[in-house]
Amino acid sequence: MKLFLDTANTDEIREAMTWGVIDGVTTNPTLVAREGRDFHHLLAEICQLVPGPVSAEVISTTAAEMVAEAQVLAAVGAQVVIKVPMTPAGLQATTKLKELGIKTNVTLVFSFNQALLAAKAGAAFISPFLGRLDDLGHDGVALISQICVIFRGYNLQSQVIAASIRHPLHVVQVASAGANVATIPFTVLKSMFKHPLTDLGVERFLADWQAAKRPGK
DSSP: OOEEOOOHHHHHHHHHTTTTOEEEEEOOOOHHHHHTTTHHHHHHHHHOOOOSOOEEOOOOOSHHHHHHHHHHHTOTTTTTTEESSSSSSHHHHHHHHHHHHOOOOEEEOSSSHHHHHHHHTTTTTEEEEEHHHHTOOOHHHHHEEEHHHHHHHTTOOOOOESOOSSSOOOHHHHHTTTEEEEOOOHHHHHHHTTOOHHHHHHHHHHHHHHHHHTTOO
């Protein structure tokens, strides 16, 4: 399973890239707005930092406007993937963008039917939001599993991005469910490093090493 970083913060991306574990980045209008920067300049900088897919979301509401906006965003970098909403206009744009050779990531997916429609329209990636489903008392991981099983059974080519990841357990669960990608916030990525036995082991090794170096030993 690939790991994407769900952020538009270049400091977070730089640090995460030094760990050698990030395969791509996803952004959305909310994440971009937090940075208070020109979107196209920010996207270009992210593309310089990340060799893998970088999702950039359109904010238009009609298919024609989405396609026009997508073409401008795609010109920023070869790895740009256009995020479009799971709407009739979004799928119309997805179909057109596939014809133009521009990859899409259909976002705001909350059901299998939506995922199937996005795959049929030619989406390269599909982003089911499991965390938001969990917030409403639904089983988001079960949806990821259902999509992955049926897509593989019918050889549908769209990659499933498990989105709206809330905590490290979600990462384990979506990997077990067969997701192609988990896109995770920086805070969750950092917490994946943590285990109390690892911290205790490091402390003990260092303490034993210092004791062994004391005079008279």
